[in-house]
Amino acid sequence: MKQSDVKKLTEALESFCKDHGARFTPPRRITLEIIANSKRPIGAYDVIEEMGRITDKPKPTTVYRALEFLQAHGFIHKIESLSAFTACHAGHSHEGSQFIVCNGCGTVEEVHVCHLPQALQKKVEETGFKMAHWNTEIHGTCLRCQRA
Structure with a gap:
């Protein structure tokens, strides 16, 4: 993410x-900046380690609370299969999250399908399931890795 985009995300x-009425705390800001500046999804332990380079002895519970807050409000997404986080590139105003994950280099790209595909929506409705949110990860090989 470009520095100007990181700044916009932090300002948002x-x-x-x-x-x-929420607190704009240094751990929330720093956690978001670390994730937004990462070239690939980053795990919680790596966020803690990186924060240790910026602040004195960050507490894991503080970082986990920041991650939970940022994820709950759509500023970051968790890539479940990687147990890692990535910054939201869609302005965090969408219903679901979809990602293309390269098994070769680990690159993750957020793609936008704003609505649940109709066939899947129908199945959800048929079961009477009350959906809170939805995420999709598609794993494969990116063009760069295919050419390597």
Whole structure:
């Protein structure tokens, strides 16, 4: 993510916190910046390690709380299969999250399918299931790895 985009995302977090009566804490800001600056999805332990380069002895519970807050409000997404986090590139105003994950290099690209595919939506409705959110990960090989 470009530095200008990281700055916009951080400003969006600050604005969100102000508008919703939440605290704009240094751990939330730093956690978001670490994830947004990462070239690939980053795990919680790596966030803690990176934060240790910026602040003095970050507490894992503080980082986990920041991750939970950022994920709950759509600023970051968890790539479940990698147990890692990536910044939201869609302005965090969408219903579901979809990702293309390269098994070769680990690159993850967020793609946008704003609505659950109709066939899947129908199955959800048939079961009477009350959906909270949906995520899809498609694994394969990116073009760069195919050419290597």
